[in-house]
Structure formats: structure tokens, C-alpha cells
Amino acid sequence: xxxxxxxxxxAVDFGPAFLKIEAMADxxxxxxxxxxxxxxxxxxxxxxxxxxxxxxxEGEIFGYLGPNGAGKTTTIKCLLDLIRPDAGTIEIFxxxxxxxRSREPLGFLPENPYFYDYLTAREFLAFTADLFGLGRxxxxxxxxxxxxxxxxxxxxxxxxxxxSRGMLQRAGLAQSLVNDPKLVILDEPLGxxxxxxxxxxxxxxxxxxxxxxxxxFTSHILQDIExxxxxxxxxxxxRIVKEGALRDLVSERVLFTEAxxxxxxxxxxxxxxxxxxxxxxxxxxxxxxxxxxDEALDLVLRRRGRLLSLSPRTETxxxxxxxxxxxx
Amino acid sequence: xxxxxxxxxxxxxxxxDRVLYLLFFFxxxxxxxxxxxxxxxxxxxxxxxxDVGLASIAVFGVLMAILIGTGLVYKExxxxxxxxxxxxxxxxxxxxxxKFLGLVLTLFVMTAAMTAIFxxxxxxxxxxxxxxxxxxxxxxxxxxxxxxxxxxxFSSFSTPIxxxxxxxxxxxxxxxxxxxxxxxxKMAPGPGRALVRALYTVLPDLENFNFKxxxxxxxxxxxxxxxxxxxxxxxxxxxxxxxxxLIFRRRDFI
Ligand SMILES: Nc1ncnc2c1ncn2[C@@H]1O[C@H](COP(=O)(O)OP(=O)(O)O)[C@@H](O)[C@H]1O
Ligand SMILES: [Mg+2]
Numbered sequence: 001x002x003x004x005x006x007x008x009x010x011a012v013d014f015g016p017a018f019l020k021i022e023a024m025a026d027x028x029x030x031x032x033x034x035x036x037x038x039x040x041x042x043x044x045x046x047x048x049x050x051x052x053x054x055x056x057x058e059g060e061i062f063g064y065l066g067p068n069g070a071g072k073t074t075t076i077k078c079l080l081d082l083i084r085p086d087a088g089t090i091e092i093f094x095x096x097x098x099x100x101r102s103r104e105p106l107g108f109l110p111e112n113p114y115f116y117d118y119l120t121a122r123e124f125l126a127f128t129a130d131l132f133g134l135g136r137x138x139x140x141x142x143x144x145x146x147x148x149x150x151x152x153x154x155x156x157x158x159x160x161x162x163x164s165r166g167m168l169q170r171a172g173l174a175q176s177l178v179n180d181p182k183l184v185i186l187d188e189p190l191g192x193x194x195x196x197x198x199x200x201x202x203x204x205x206x207x208x209x210x211x212x213x214x215x216x217f218t219s220h221i222l223q224d225i226e227x228x229x230x231x232x233x234x235x236x237x238x239r240i241v242k243e244g245a246l247r248d249l250v251s252e253r254v255l256f257t258e259a260x261x262x263x264x265x266x267x268x269x270x271x272x273x274x275x276x277x278x279x280x281x282x283x284x285x286x287x288x289x290x291x292x293x294d295e296a297l298d299l300v301l302r303r304r305g306r307l308l309s310l311s312p313r314t315e316t317x318x319x320x321x322x323x324x325x326x327x328x
Numbered sequence: 329x330x331x332x333x334x335x336x337x338x339x340x341x342x343x344x345d346r347v348l349y350l351l352f353f354f355x356x357x358x359x360x361x362x363x364x365x366x367x368x369x370x371x372x373x374x375x376x377x378x379d380v381g382l383a384s385i386a387v388f389g390v391l392m393a394i395l396i397g398t399g400l401v402y403k404e405x406x407x408x409x410x411x412x413x414x415x416x417x418x419x420x421x422x423x424x425x426x427k428f429l430g431l432v433l434t435l436f437v438m439t440a441a442m443t444a445i446f447x448x449x450x451x452x453x454x455x456x457x458x459x460x461x462x463x464x465x466x467x468x469x470x471x472x473x474x475x476x477x478x479x480x481x482f483s484s485f486s487t488p489i490x491x492x493x494x495x496x497x498x499x500x501x502x503x504x505x506x507x508x509x510x511x512x513x514k515m516a517p518g519p520g521r522a523l524v525r526a527l528y529t530v531l532p533d534l535e536n537f538n539f540k541x542x543x544x545x546x547x548x549x550x551x552x553x554x555x556x557x558x559x560x561x562x563x564x565x566x567x568x569x570x571x572x573x574l575i576f577r578r579r580d581f582i
Contacts, residue, residue: 037582074582080415082581100417108415114408116337118344130333131416175412 025094027183027214028056033078033088048074050238052088056216058182061209061228064218065317066235067325072218073111075235076187080108092183107176111187113168117161121152121171124160128178146174150204166197173204184208186217190225202228226250226317234324241324249320254312257287259296264305272296282308330418331426338400338430347395348438351388355442358384363449374453378544381446382464386540389439389472390499397431397479398491401576410581421573428480428569435472439465464543470561471537475499477565481572485579502534509533536560 033052036045049071056062064072077083079090081097095102115124122143129139147153150170155163160171169189176184189205190198206228208215219225226232226246233243242249259273266275266283272295273287287293293310300307342348362380366373401424404410414423443465451457478498482491508528515521536557542549 077411077581080411082411082414084578084580100419103415103417106415108412110408110411110415112408113412115412116341116409118341119337127333127337128416130336131330131413131418133329172412179416 025058026055026091027058027060027093028062028079028216029089029091029094030054030075030079031089033075033090034086035074035078035083036086048238049078049085052235052238052240054233054240054243056183056214057231058093058214059209059212060230061205061215062217063225063229063232064216064235065222065225065232065321066218066220068220070220070235071238072220072235073187076108076185076218079185104179105182107179107181107184109169109172109176109184109186109189111191113172115160115168115171115175118159120157120159121147121163121174122156124171125174125178128175132179134178142178142180146177149177150174165192166194169193169197169201173201181213183214183216186215188219189217190219190221198224222316222318222321232317234321236325242320246317250317251315253315254290255315255319257290257293257310257312259285259287259293259300259310260308261285261300262306262308264300264303268299268303268305269296272299330416331422331429334413334418334423334426335430335433338427339433341403342396342400342431342434345396345399348392348434351392351395352438352441355384355388356445358388359442359446359449363453366453374450375544377450377453378461379540381449382461382468382540382543385439385442385446385465386468386471389435389442389468390475392438393431393435393472393475394479394492394495394499396434397476398483398488398495400427400431401480401483402486402488402491405581414581420577424480424484424569424573424576428477431476431480432473435476436469439469439472460539460543460546460549463549464539467537467539467557467561470558471534474532474534474561474565474568477568477572481568481575484572484576498532499534502532503538505531505533506535532564533560 031053033049034047035049036047038045052071052075064075066072074083078085079092079097080103090097092102093105116127119127125143125146126139129143134142147156150173152167152170152174155167160168163171169192173186173189176186186205189201193201202224205215205217229246231243231245232249234241257273258276260282261269262282264283266278266285269275269283269285272292273285273289276284276286278284285296287296297307297310299305359381362377362384365380366376369376404413404427410423414420443462446465447457447461450461475495475498479491479495482494486494505528508524508531512521512524512528515524539549541547
């Protein structure tokens, strides 16, 4: 199915545009990636990745979503050549991932950032810059800019072991940007952060896109992810179960409507919707059938109740996620 | 240059290790004790100073190489700092070489410091500087370089404790294997002799780097021995590092 869709795009765009497609290779192209681990005292084979296929297009924000243990980090480790896959191919901007050069246009933030904790943020960034062979003047200028970008200027000369979780995350982001990467790979960038921290990282991800970078990130929490992703893939148990643009995956369909009513007993709504909870004289009603929404409103008017709120719930990524995860 | 950056960070890390200073303290103690020992004994006091001093440098140098060397690669994997590092455009060979060179630099500094104390003690006794002592120290350092490579090799696939035992075994075998050479000289030609010959070729012979006896007793060192010993050390080190890289390249970092 997926392959056919790709062929169609090619057929339509054939002609002069074909060259453009060639020039704009996908940022990441993973084909049939497989990996087994042999673990335990008496080694048993665990299939971790069971044939992963997807592509990340240049310039987009791509969310790689799935529950804990689905294989997201393993996929990234294969891509970075930290783990050798048993089968399959990975290309980064058209280069095989086995070539160290394929990692030149790439920035990476690991899952729980672990860095040399005896270095200060400034020393650590300088070390990273040296790995890319940046000249001294270029290096110092860029480090100053990155520290400002992630808001660590005042902590720059503190050893990393004194950093909080959120500060480490930001030092990690700065480190991933040292080489001005075209592709940024973030493993659970929102993990373990408070709401404010999550918003900051989200804003930075959006800024990356505006700067023309491709962003590939993983998450097992979907809350407030969907507004920033262009496309997502959902991985469950080492298999991709859904992939595509968010608007194609999430329908506009109304799942149910929630009404909060005051001044009426819950029994009044029998046959219209189920009363979910009651608090004081307020009742929360969930109406599954869209046609019955009017009926509920009529009832409230007739019996002189008060309508406090009425909200249709459309399908979210979370619904799809829960549905696919429970199904598999 | 990338190797240099990794070596630099390794040096920085090794420098922070308390074990290093503990061993250095004992080495210095050993060297100073040789002076006391010399005073308490009759006979050639200078010989005792030289003997105990050089032995201190050799033994504590090797302990430094093993105890720090076996931890360095392992720590990178255990603390997961290696993920960020290898995600850069770095070859795994560069990582191993950087780690190795960083440790060699550390040992160079430590050996230089131990030697300074040693030479000062000798100078206090003789009031003259002896070049031959530096030659002996240089070959001890070459031995340390080889042992460092061995430590890095074992730590690329094993825990620090096991690696330390393996590396220690390598060191001991290396100092006993010359016995095979003696046996070899007395054996009649045949399959048995070929076996011992093969064994001797494979096993390290660290006595090649040992000029202590000559230096201590003021015997002349045959000039023809310097170069082969140097080449032996360098080739063996290169071989061990190659092996380490080969093993390390096949590893998964999960
Ligand atoms: N170091 C490891 N030891 C044992 N099992 C592991 C290890 N790393 C990953 N796994 C297994 O691989 C699977 C996928 O892990 P991972 O890729 O980290 O998942 P995710 O990042 O999606 O949470 C998990 O089920 C886990 O059991
Ligand atoms: Mg993970």
C-alpha cells in the first residue's frame, strides 16, 4: 500500500520535477529494518525491530510515536550506527548510514542525556566543536550563541553534574546544534520535563523547522505533540502500525459531545447520553449520538436547567494511539 | 584532530582519578624508601637505590596503566556518554585510539614525575646525572604503553575487574615467558621444540624492555638491542590496538 502511494507520487511528478525529487533526497529513509537481541543467561532471541519502513522528508517535523519498549530508541541507535541491524537499509540524505560522513549533517539528543559530568557546559560544547574541527574563533562565537539559545549562559561554567534534568536537556540540545545540523534527532525530548519545560522544547523544535532543519523526534506521550508534527509514524511492538500526515490519520469526525448541565438530575438524561459524573448540582453528560445533542438541549430548555458547556470531541492522535496499541 | 579531542578529554578524566594519585603516592614512597633502605644496609647503596627506584616506577606505572586503562572505555559505555560521542562523524577506531593516546599522555606525565623524584634521589647520592637511568625509564615507559593497549583491548569487551585480571595476567606472563627461551635452548629439535617455539613467539616477552640489571650494575648495554626492543614494543602495541578496534567495531551499544 505504502509503496504504491509512493509510485503514484513519482508518476505525477515525473518530468522536470523528477530531478527535483532526486536532488531532494529524503532526510531519512529506512527500509525493512530488523534487529534481534540475544539476552539473558540462557540467551533467547527477542525480535525488537520486525521490519521497520518509513521515510522522513526534508524540512518536516516527524514524530516517531509509540509506547515504552516499542523500539523507538533502538531504531535511532541503528540509524546512528550504535547498533548493527540484522537486515534492512538506512539512508541519511541519500548516504548509507554506515559511512561516518552520513553523520556530518546530523545533531542528536539522547534519551536521558548523559554527558561527561565533570565538564562545564562550555567545556563540553568546546569538546563537541573540536570533534567537528571548528576553528577557535568560530567555535567560541558559536558556543556563546548556543548557550544563549538554550538559556544556559549563567550556568555555562558550572560542571554538568550540578545541572537539573531540564538544564541537562538544554545542554544536550545545544550540543546537538554545534555543527549547525540539517537534521536534528531528538529521543524523548519532552520526557521528564514539567509543562513549562515541555513548552520551551516544543517552541525550540518549531524554531528548528523555521530555520529549515528537519526534525525527527520520538515520544511516548502524545499530549501537545500533535500541534507541531507534520507527519508521524506509530510503532508498536517493533512494527509500524500507522504512518502519514497528521490530518490524514486524524479524521474530523466527532467522537462524542460532552455537555455540562446544572439544575437537573442525572436521571433526566436517560436515553440521551450517559452521565459520566455529577458534582454538586452539576452533571457531565457524554452524548455519543450526534443527533441526540439537540434532544439534550431541548430537555435543558424545557426543564429550566442551565447549560454550562457543550463541547464536541473530535478524534485526536491519542485516540488513534490508544486504539492501535490496544488492538495489537 | 578528532583523535586529539578524544585524547584530551580522556587525559582530563584520568587526571581526576584518585587512584592515580594514590599509586603515585606509593611510587614516591617506594623511591624515597630506597634511600632509607640504602642507609640501613651495607654494600653498594647506590645499587639498592637504583634497583628499588626503577622497580617502583615500573610496578606502580603498570598498576596505573591497568587500573585506569581498564575503566576508561568501560565507563564511557556504562555511563552512556559514548552514545553522544559516536553519534558524531567519528570512526570507532578513532575512539579507541583517542582513548589510548589520552591514557598514554597521562602515563607519560606520571612517569616523568616519578622519574624526577627518582633522579633527584640518585643525584643526592652521587651528585651526578646518569643518562643510562633515562634509557631504562624510557623502556619501562614503552612497556607501559603496551600494557595500556592491552588494558584498552580487554576493556572494550569486558568489565573493569575482569579486564584488570586479564591485563595483570598478560603482564605476569610477559615477565615469565623468557623462561621458555631458556628451555628452548636446551631442547632437542622436534615437534615439542616447535610447540615451545610457537608458544614463545605468541606470548609477550616484556623482559625485552628490562634494562634494569645492566643499568643497576653499570654493565654495558649491547647497542644492537635498542632498536629491536623498540620495534618489538611498537609492533606489539599496534597489533593489540588493531585487535581492540576489530572487536570494538563489531559491538552493539544497547
Ligand atoms: N539494554 C537493553 N537490555 C535489554 N533489553 C533491551 C535493552 N534495550 C532495549 N531493550 C529491549 O528492546 C525493546 C525496545 O526498546 P527501546 O528501543 O528502548 O524502546 P522505546 O525507545 O520505544 O521505549 C524493549 O522491549 C526492551 O525490552
Ligand atoms: Mg526510548
